[in-house]
Amino acid sequence: MKKYIYSLYIKYKEIINYLIVGVLTTIISLAVYYLCTITFLNPKNAFQLQLANVISWIVSVTFAYFTNRKYVFESKNPHIFKEASAFFLARVGTLLMDMGIMFLCVTLMGMNDKIAKLISQVVVIISNYIFSKLFVFKKGQNEK
Template sequence: MQTYHELKQWLKDRKLWEPFTYLFFGGLTTVVNIAIYLLCRNVFGLYYQVANVISWAISVLFAYFTNKIWVFEARSANRREAWTAFAKFIFFRVLSLGLDMLCMFVMISLLSSGDLSAKTVTQIVVVLANYLFSKFWVFTGKKMDKK
């Protein structure tokens, strides 16, 4: 445990903790997204755009809680503030869903790439866009006191 705290402090001193945790949880969110997508496509036989929306919805819920608690260590003073942050998070995730859907359409329908390779490339673009949205427009309030 000591090594974890030392690493965390070292990264915080260099202002790298937030990007590090975002990439870690963004990676987990991507795994959730792709796993749900493949489940919808390969087990349930859903059309790729339908599978993409379902995987997006589940991964957004996962991302909201991991980002709020562990990445941005954000706290809400009251329920209104919490719901406002959640609404902003959903709004920006809908924007990134549009980006996701557009990239998937271009790569699969226009460029004839495989759906898994398109999904993987698209997720890199989406993770970067979502970090910027969350950092500058969603989790801008108070931080949790963590010691």
Template sequence: MKLKKMYSKYKDVLAYLVFGVFTTLINIITYWLMAYKLHQIVMVSTIVAWVVAVFFAYITNRKWVFHSECDDIKGIVKEISAFFSCRLATGIVDWLCMFVFVDIIKINDIAIKTLANIVVIVLNYIASKLIIFKHK
């Protein structure tokens, strides 16, 4: 019974972590494909990976993590705008990490991409919980 109560209390966090891992994998795989298979520069690869990951994150966060109840166009547009604005802010954190640590300092790009995504996941959860999908 204690385990069930704990699961009930933290199910959104657990779902967010699971989909956060998938979002991170999508981001890293897309980055790798762009950089290593399509031979794009670091920043182009980073931006494309971010866009793909944010689309995936919105769909999963809306439906399975924060259980959005918005069903009218105005509410959904507001929700999407807030989601993409917050993700743009954390995307800038990702881009800056890649620029500074990969382009300038020359640290391994995949390692920095992974670490930057951990920071971004935490920031995104806070924004989603407190701003985007807050229940009235």
């Protein structure tokens, strides 16, 4: 049984590790967002809602880059600045997606901001994996 589970892990290692890192990144993103909106930013104010979103994004994307590089995609790319730039640029796309979902759900539709943020995170996690796999951590092309 252990050998079977291990072989499944090896076969799906990247996806399993991405899900683990994604969950941790989501927890960090949500914790920072909630901390901002509970302590010093008002989510009923459209500008402050987006500011809380951006702060949580910066913290979580920084965490995500280093953990994805090491544990998920096992990048050996010596051009860390170039790779990190591509990672952050891809994440800007999902940040805009996140902001759009939050604006639509909270500002236009009046949905609870905490629930809207959870919905948004599901869309963002899936999109981030696709962008990372296809554009940032491409096997063979980034390594010397």
